[in-house]
Amino acid sequence: MSLEYDLASGSTRELNKKLHALGIANKTDKICVTNPNGAHALAVGLTRPLKVNIKGHVGYYCAGMNQIAEVNIDGNAGPAVAENMMSGYVTVTGNVSHYAGATSHGGTLLVCGDASSRCGISLKGADIIIKGNVGHMSAFMAQTGRMVICGDAGETLGDSIYETKLYVRGSIASLGTDCVQKSMTEKHKNELETLLISAGITGADAAEFNRFGSARKLYNFKVDNADAY
Amino acid sequence: MCGIVGLFAKTKEFEKELGKYFSGMLNEMTDRGPDSSGCAIYHNVTKANILKIVAMSETPLSENKLLDTIRQSYPAASVQELESLHFLITLEGESKEAILELNQCFPNLKILSSGSSIEIYKAEGLPKNVLEKFSISSMTGSHALGHTRMATESAITTAHSHPFSTGDDLCLVHNGSLSNHNRLRAKLQKEGIYFSSDNDSEVAAGYLAWRIKQGKTIEEALNHALEDLDGFYTFAIGTKDGFAVLRDPIACKPAVISETDHWVAMASEYRAIALLPGAHSAPAWEPAPGKIYSWSH
Numbered sequence: 380m381s382l383e384y385d386l387a388s389g390s391t392r393e394l395n396k397k398l399h400a401l402g403i404a405n406k407t408d409k410i411c412v413t414n415p416n417g418a419h420a421l422a423v424g425l426t427r428p429l430k431v432n433i434k435g436h437v438g439y440y441c442a443g444m445n446q447i448a449e450v451n452i453d454g455n456a457g458p459a460v461a462e463n464m465m466s467g468y469v470t471v472t473g474n475v476s477h478y479a480g481a482t483s484h485g486g487t488l489l490v491c492g493d494a495s496s497r498c499g500i501s502l503k504g505a506d507i508i509i510k511g512n513v514g515h516m517s518a519f520m521a522q523t524g525r526m527v528i529c530g531d532a533g534e535t536l537g538d539s540i541y542e543t544k545l546y547v548r549g550s551i552a553s554l555g556t557d558c559v560q561k562s563m564t565e566k567h568k569n570e571l572e573t574l575l576i577s578a579g580i581t582g583a584d585a586a587e588f589n590r591f592g593s594a595r596k597l598y599n600f601k602v603d604n605a606d607a608y
Numbered sequence: 609m610c611g612i613v614g615l616f617a618k619t620k621e622f623e624k625e626l627g628k629y630f631s632g633m634l635n636e637m638t639d640r641g642p643d644s645s646g647c648a649i650y651h652n653v654t655k656a657n658i659l660k661i662v663a664m665s666e667t668p669l670s671e672n673k674l675l676d677t678i679r680q681s682y683p684a685a686s687v688q689e690l691e692s693l694h695f696l697i698t699l700e701g702e703s704k705e706a707i708l709e710l711n712q713c714f715p716n717l718k719i720l721s722s723g724s725s726i727e728i729y730k731a732e733g734l735p736k737n738v739l740e741k742f743s744i745s746s747m748t749g750s751h752a753l754g755h756t757r758m759a760t761e762s763a764i765t766t767a768h769s770h771p772f773s774t775g776d777d778l779c780l781v782h783n784g785s786l787s788n789h790n791r792l793r794a795k796l797q798k799e800g801i802y803f804s805s806d807n808d809s810e811v812a813a814g815y816l817a818w819r820i821k822q823g824k825t826i827e828e829a830l831n832h833a834l835e836d837l838d839g840f841y842t843f844a845i846g847t848k849d850g851f852a853v854l855r856d857p858i859a860c861k862p863a864v865i866s867e868t869d870h871w872v873a874m875a876s877e878y879r880a881i882a883l884l885p886g887a888h889s890a891p892a893w894e895p896a897p898g899k900i901y902s903w904s905h
Contacts, residue, residue, distance in 0.1 A: 417879030436878050436892060455892055457878065458862065476862065476894060495894055496859055514859075515897065 380408045387414035391421060402427030402448070417457065422450050425467070442469045445486060461488045464505055477514075480507045483524070489578050496533065499526050502543050508578045518545055519555065527574055529583050537591055541598060545591040546571050548583055557597035561590045609758045610783040611637030612770075612863075613880050614844040614851050616751040616872040616903050626651075627747030633873065633880040634735045634754035640876055641758035644769035645738045646730025648779040648846050651749035654698065654724045659706060659776075661697040662727050664766060666716040669693060677713050682706070691741040692731055694720075703776050707802075718767055718804055723777030725750070725848050730769040750905060753846045755781040761789075761808045772810040774801055775817030777848035782809035783876055784861045786839035812837060816845065830854050830900045842895075844874055850904030859897035866892040872903045 380401070384394050394412065401408040402425075412433040415421055419438040422431045425448035433441070436454040446465040455473035464483040471479075474492035481497070483505030490507075496514035499507045502521035509526075515533035518526055521543035531549035538555020544567075545558075554560075571585040613633040617623040627649070634647060654660050665674075671689040678685045678699060685699035695717075699706060703722040710717055721728035729742040735756050739745060755770035762768050771779040786792075789808035792815060797803065801814040815837065819829035826847050833843075833854070842861040845852045853874050855863055864878045868886045875881050878892055895901050 416882035417877055435888065436882070438877055438879055455878070474893065477860070496897070 382408070382410045383413065384410060385413045386416065386418060386421075391418050394421065395423060398422055398425055398429060398431065399427075402429040415454070419457070422448070425450070436473070445469060455492070461486075461505075464488065474511070480505055483507070487578070493530070499524075499543070502526065506574060508574060508580070510580065512549065515552070516555070518543055518558075521545075525570075525574065527571065527578075527588075529580065537593075539597055540593045542593060544570075546574075546588045547591060548588045551591075554591065557594045558591055559594040561592050563588065563590045609640045610770075611640030611756045611876045611880070612781045612783050612842065612844050612874075613637060613754045613876070614751070614781075614846070614853065614872075614874040615884075616851055617749070617870070618868075618872065619870050622870045623651075623750055624748050626749040626752060628745045629871075629884055630749075630752040630754065631739045631745035632883045633875060634739060634756065636880040636883065637754075637756050637876055638735050641756040642734055643757045643759045643764045644730065644732045644766065645735040645754070645756045646728060646769045646771055646781075647738065647742075647744055647752055647754040648721065648726055648728045648771040648773070648781075649744065649747055649749045649752045650725045650777070650846060650848065651727070651747060652725070657700050658724070659699055659701055659703050659722060660724060660727065661699070661703070661706065661710070661722045662720045662729065663695050663697060663710065664718045664720055665693040665695070665714065666718065666767075669695075669714065669717065671695065674714070674717075678710070681709055690729075694729060694742070696727065721771075721773045721779065723773075723848065726773065726777045726779060726846065728771055728773055728779060730766055730771070732764060732766060732769070751846065751851050753779060753781050753844050753851060761785050762806050765805075767805045768807045770809060771846070772807070772813035774803070774810065774814040775820060777846075778813070778817055778820065779846045780809065780813040780816060781844050782812055783842045783863075784840035784856070786812060786837055786841065788838040792836070808839070812841070812843065826852055827900050827902060834898055842876070847904070850902060852900060852902035853895050854900050855895055855897050857898040863895050864892055865895055865901060866890045874901075 407428045409430045415435045417438045420440045423443040426446045429448040431450045438457040442450040443462045445467045449468045452471045456475045458476040459478040461469040464486045466486040470489045476495045479498045480488040481500045484503045487506045490509045493511035494513045498513045498517040500519045502524045504524040507526045512530035518537040522541040525544045528547045532551045534552040535555035537558030568585045615630045675687040682699035688696040731738045770781045773779040786808040789811040842863045865874045868890045
């Protein structure tokens with residue numbers, strides 16, 4: 380089923396209610412949302428195999444807590460797009476504001492433009508792919524998952540990072556505490572190539588990227604202490 | 609939280625509709641702050657040596673009494689009573705002396721703005737309240753700034769509302785909070801800057817007025833502000849000819865800018881800009897942390 384929903388005459392609550400009722404029995408429904416005009420909390424909490432295409436700029440929290448659904452934002456996104464995503468695929472054709480993909484556990488967030496500060500903060504397993512640049516404090520306390528930055532990174536990238544892998548193609552204003560450059564082995568190049576291909580990125584060669592991650596000096600888990608937990 | 613908006617007309621045609629579009633923008637930001645609201649409109653530029661003052665009385669005051677008193681020193685002065693004990697005063701003279709005299713004669717009269725172009729209107733309550741009271745939507749103008757406040761650092765009164773103006777044709781709206789405002793206020797008071805409240809944002813306005821008094825440009829004053837102001841902020845600053853935007857280097861307070869051939873707009877959120885003509889096809893971006901953006905006629 381293919382539907383269209385015009386936010387110029389409808390409400391966010393009605394739209395989200397409609398979206399939650401679609402995609403039953405693993406049947407993929409498509410819905411095109413027009414006139415978002417920067418509205419907040421669009422297409423949040425989706426748990427079914429939907430394809431949602433939002434034509435225009437969105438406000439805060441778009442596609443938050445997403446599961447399974449594919450959400451495409453044809454424009455810019457405000458703060459915290461795809462926050463706490465569990466699975467699925469969220470694409471933004473423009474730029475994203477703060478905290479993009481924050482705390483996301485799974486799925487993929489693809490940003491075709493730039494990301495503002497704190498992108499991927501406390502990342503918990505999702506893949507975040509940014510075609511442009513990311514702002515300061517990105518990947519702060521990022522725990523697992525992968526971040527691919529095709530452009531430049533702002534100050535204190537990966538501060539207090541745990542085990543998220545960071546692949547950066549451009550320059551880095553500064554690395555955060557306990558974030559260090561690591562060797563780019565064949566295994567990592569292959570992993571990155573797979574990520575780039577899956578995101579449809581052809582202009583960037585995996586060999587041009589550097590890998591960054593935790594020096595593991597800030598968080599000190601020693602296997603000798605395992606019995607204590 | 610707080611919501612701020614700024615709209616700058618690039619064409620004479622758009623100036624005619626500035627009030628209408630500006631009102632829509634400020635209304636759209638209502639749910640970012642319900643406590644008080646205000647706007648600074650730059651329009652109706654006075655002739656040389658003519659000063660325009662917007663003042664608000666905290667106690668009942670008649671237009672005639674105000675006019676009679678002012679005319680003792682300024683024979684050609686005029687007074688127009690607006691809504692809610694707001695008065696629009698015009699006189700031939702210097703603002704420093706005129707404000708001093710008004711303060712002496714009417715201790716309960718708060719000066720909201722002075723200059724040749726700026727008019728500030730503010731009140732407690734939602735933006736709708738101030739916009740309707742002062743018929744902002746029917747005003748023409750070259751540029752305007754607005755604010756809707758969610759109070760955090762000081763009381764909810766008209767005097768604590770934004771925009772703050774501490775210099776001729778200069779005003780500031782602020783989303784955020786400053787942490788070194790008490791010490792800075794004391795320092796600025798020694799330098800002769802007058803404050804009408806204990807609000808933190810007013811200190812930022814006073815700081816810029818002090819720097820401009822030193823002969824700095826607005827850009828230079830803002831560069832100094834990056835060093836001297838401690839706290840979180842997105843500022844929009846109005847001057848006689850234009851407006852500027854600055855976010856602190858941590859940049860946790862939001863801001864979006866958009867521009868067409870007819871206007872430049874900034875707002876806390878894009879949805880305030882979305883209702884402007886041509887916004888859908890205009891570029892929209894977040895101002896970078898610690899970078900000064902400015903436009904002037």
